[in-house]
Amino acid sequence: MKVYQRLAAAFKAEGTTHVFGIMGDGNMYWMHELDKLGGVKMLEVRHEGAGLGMADGWARVTRTPGIATATCGPGVTQLATALVTAARAQSPLVAFCGEYPSNDDEYNQRLDQAAFAAGCETGFIRINTPDGADDAVRKAFYLAKLESRPIMLSAPMDVQQMTFEDDDEPYKPSSTLLKPRAVQPDPAALEQAADIIAGSKKPVIVVGRGAKWSGAGDAVLKLGERLGALIATTLMAKTWLSESEYHVGVSGTYGTRTAMQLFEEADCVIAVGASMNRYTTEHGYLYPKARFVHVDAKPHLMMSGGRSADCYVQADARAGVEALESLLAKRSVKMTGYRTPEVKKRLPYQYEDRTEFPIEPGTVDPREIVLALDELVPADLNLFTGSGATAGFSNIMFRRQRPVVLASHFFGCIGQMLPAAIGGVVATGNKPAILVDGDASVMMHLAEFETMVRYGVPLLVVCMNNQALGSEYYKLDAHKMKADLATIPTPDLGAVATSFGGRGRLVRSVEDVRAAAKEWLAKPGPMMLDVRISRSVVTLPYRRVHYGRDE
Amino acid sequence: MIEVSERIEVPSAPRIVWNLLSDPRAVVDCVPGAALGEQLEDGSYDATLTVKFGPAKVTFRARVALELDSAAMTGQVSSRGKDDQGGTRVKAAMTFKVVEGEAPGSSVIPIDAQVEISGRLASLVESGANLVVKRMTGEFSERLAAKVAGATFVTSDK
Numbered sequence: 001m002k003v004y005q006r007l008a009a010a011f012k013a014e015g016t017t018h019v020f021g022i023m024g025d026g027n028m029y030w031m032h033e034l035d036k037l038g039g040v041k042m043l044e045v046r047h048e049g050a051g052l053g054m055a056d057g058w059a060r061v062t063r064t065p066g067i068a069t070a071t072c073g074p075g076v077t078q079l080a081t082a083l084v085t086a087a088r089a090q091s092p093l094v095a096f097c098g099e100y101p102s103n104d105d106e107y108n109q110r111l112d113q114a115a116f117a118a119g120c121e122t123g124f125i126r127i128n129t130p131d132g133a134d135d136a137v138r139k140a141f142y143l144a145k146l147e148s149r150p151i152m153l154s155a156p157m158d159v160q161q162m163t164f165e166d167d168d169e170p171y172k173p174s175s176t177l178l179k180p181r182a183v184q185p186d187p188a189a190l191e192q193a194a195d196i197i198a199g200s201k202k203p204v205i206v207v208g209r210g211a212k213w214s215g216a217g218d219a220v221l222k223l224g225e226r227l228g229a230l231i232a233t234t235l236m237a238k239t240w241l242s243e244s245e246y247h248v249g250v251s252g253t254y255g256t257r258t259a260m261q262l263f264e265e266a267d268c269v270i271a272v273g274a275s276m277n278r279y280t281t282e283h284g285y286l287y288p289k290a291r292f293v294h295v296d297a298k299p300h301l302m303m304s305g306g307r308s309a310d311c312y313v314q315a316d317a318r319a320g321v322e323a324l325e326s327l328l329a330k331r332s333v334k335m336t337g338y339r340t341p342e343v344k345k346r347l348p349y350q351y352e353d354r355t356e357f358p359i360e361p362g363t364v365d366p367r368e369i370v371l372a373l374d375e376l377v378p379a380d381l382n383l384f385t386g387s388g389a390t391a392g393f394s395n396i397m398f399r400r401q402r403p404v405v406l407a408s409h410f411f412g413c414i415g416q417m418l419p420a421a422i423g424g425v426v427a428t429g430n431k432p433a434i435l436v437d438g439d440a441s442v443m444m445h446l447a448e449f450e451t452m453v454r455y456g457v458p459l460l461v462v463c464m465n466n467q468a469l470g471s472e473y474y475k476l477d478a479h480k481m482k483a484d485l486a487t488i489p490t491p492d493l494g495a496v497a498t499s500f501g502g503r504g505r506l507v508r509s510v511e512d513v514r515a516a517a518k519e520w521l522a523k524p525g526p527m528m529l530d531v532r533i534s535r536s537v538v539t540l541p542y543r544r545v546h547y548g549r550d551e
Numbered sequence: 552m553i554e555v556s557e558r559i560e561v562p563s564a565p566r567i568v569w570n571l572l573s574d575p576r577a578v579v580d581c582v583p584g585a586a587l588g589e590q591l592e593d594g595s596y597d598a599t600l601t602v603k604f605g606p607a608k609v610t611f612r613a614r615v616a617l618e619l620d621s622a623a624m625t626g627q628v629s630s631r632g633k634d635d636q637g638g639t640r641v642k643a644a645m646t647f648k649v650v651e652g653e654a655p656g657s658s659v660i661p662i663d664a665q666v667e668i669s670g671r672l673a674s675l676v677e678s679g680a681n682l683v684v685k686r687m688t689g690e691f692s693e694r695l696a697a698k699v700a701g702a703t704f705v706t707s708d709k
Binding site: 257260261264278282283284285286288305475478479543544545546547548549550551 | 603604605606607608609610634635636638639671672678679680681682683686
């Protein structure tokens with residue numbers, strides 16, 4: 001047996017079912033063997049970085065390692081932005097990459113892939129010898145899961161062709177190294193947390209992805225009930241737990257004005273599975289009077305500004321909140337907190353944005369698009385939101401709770417969400433979903449729409465097309481510079497989608513958006529809506545940040 | 552650096568206006584969100600300033616020093632402060648003077664201010680801070696104008 005055959009068998013034994021990437025001579029033997037073994041679907045994409053982005057989307061949705069592949073050298077350098085994005089998203093991911101032959105220093109596609117991976121915040125493991133093949137794969141999966149980040153498994157082309165001797169020994173998967181166990185809270189830390197909470201009058205619970213992943217939902221709702229707490233989420237857990245009447249949406253820049261006014265009164269913030277970074281707390285300014293209790297499975301987390309919570313409880317989110325709840329119950333703590341008729345009356349209207357803007361002829365108010373889609377697309381379908389200026393509409397105004405609501409944001413780059421959404425749809429067994437993103441973002445990896453068509457990925461791509469680099473357009477305008485420098489026309493993306501073999505429309509009214517969305521819902525498949533939106537409508541965050549408005 | 556220039560015209564004689572402006576508490580009263588604390592040994596004051604950047608409020612604690620030249624009717628106010636979270640610093644310098652207006656018995660108060668915000672908030676508010684400071688200066692001028700106009704009556708009543 002050759003090393004590449006063993007490597008393929010090891011990936012399969014690790015549970016690999018889908019691989020995203022582009023074939024080259026550095027990975028084609030491995031891919032060929034995976035195909036031969038069966039049960040592994042290879043998705044050929046149009047850009048290695050997009051393939052890795054799909055694996056990232058897979059990982060964010062399933063919390064199991066996404067698998068990407070690229071050939072040596074130029075295939076690997078294409079991964080850069082997607083790797084950093086996945087690293088920042090803390091996505092478990094294994095990238096199988098070919099590497100130039102270890103016996104040929106002048107090879108055309110040579111690259112110091114270890115240094116490259118380090119620069120991309122990615123773990124690196126090289127298969128140096130045939131005997132090390134099993135260990136290398138096992139360690140790659142182990143580290144991807146343990147450290148929750150991308151790992152590059154680099155396989156020199158000559159080593160791949162060497163003989164693997166122990167082919168009669170079964171491969172031991174990474175799960176044999178580490179069984180996942182929920183971290184239990186320290187009793188002393190819990191007592192201190194309970195003291196802080198019991199001494200407060202206006203508590204806010206901020207839940208993040210960690211809380212969602214650990215299944216802490218019911219425990220959080222129960223704790224919220226006991227404390228009369230407001231429930232807020234990070235952007236990454238957007239709309240989660242919105243069944244609570246006292247849910248106030250996102251804590252942070254994508255928060256509503258009502259939420260921000262309420263947060264200002266908070267004297268205690270209980271953060272659960274949330275990093276409490278500068279975006280969630282607006283550098284701490286959202287909660288000027290609060291003391292912080294921070295529950296997270298990591299040994300410790302520094303909040304925004306190098307600040308530590310008043311009490312840090314290292315615990316699995318669910319275990320931590322359940323323990324806290326029962327301790328407070330034992331102490332007979334029961335509070336009204338924020339849960340008064342006055343507050344309740346304010347919340348249903350918090351998302352309304354009635355500021356009027358002149359709408360240019362032939363364009364739509366982007367806010368109406370979001371409201372229409374949120375209402376039309378059933379709550380069991382997933383939502384992906386993109387980056388750039390238009391995210392300021394989606395990330396505030398989409399309100400319905402859905403199994404998966406994923407925002408872009410990581411590494412602050414555009415273009416990464418179309419691949420991530422494709423990976424997310426594939427990860428959910430091709431369950432239909434929608435992606436709402438801007439035109440510069442969609443154009444960046446537009447070729448992947450063709451990948452969607454080849455694999456019949458039922459993703460509705462709603463392109464909020466203002467024919468501009470929106471963020472820069474508004475920033476230049478706010479600085480009284482030449483905003484037109486940031487305008488770039490696009491072709492009719494509906495027609496492009498059609499010529500790629502999918503469905504597509506160019507639309508200029510909400511009615512047309514509704515009609516097209518209904519058509520897609522009746523028969524989900526790869527489809528693109530090129531919605532020409534008004535540039536004069538400014539997002540709430542930009543109104544605040546760039547134009548100093550209190551809205 | 553945010554630079555603002557304002558010019559207030561008031562229908563009162565320069566000396567009357569000056570008498571009012573040379574009272575630190577009266578001036579600080581006109582700054583929206585500001586409150587003057589104790590006077591310190593060196594003559595400067597502790598002050599707090601609450602500013603709204605969008606829906607979020609930020610409170611700065613500042614040290615304010617005034618230099619007044621009564622003969623020339625000019626004043627300089629300098630202040631430096633830090634916010635409650637400790638992540639943002641603000642430095643402001645303002646000069647003003649009272650000169651005769653075109654109409655007899657009226658005054659003009661030219662105000663020039665430079666405000667520098669640095670640290671965490673700077674990135675958060677970006678260009679919006681400019682507008683916030685300009686808006687605050689506008690409001691300051693309005694309040695000052697109202698106060699000075701009011702003072703005219705009080706003075707003439709006496």
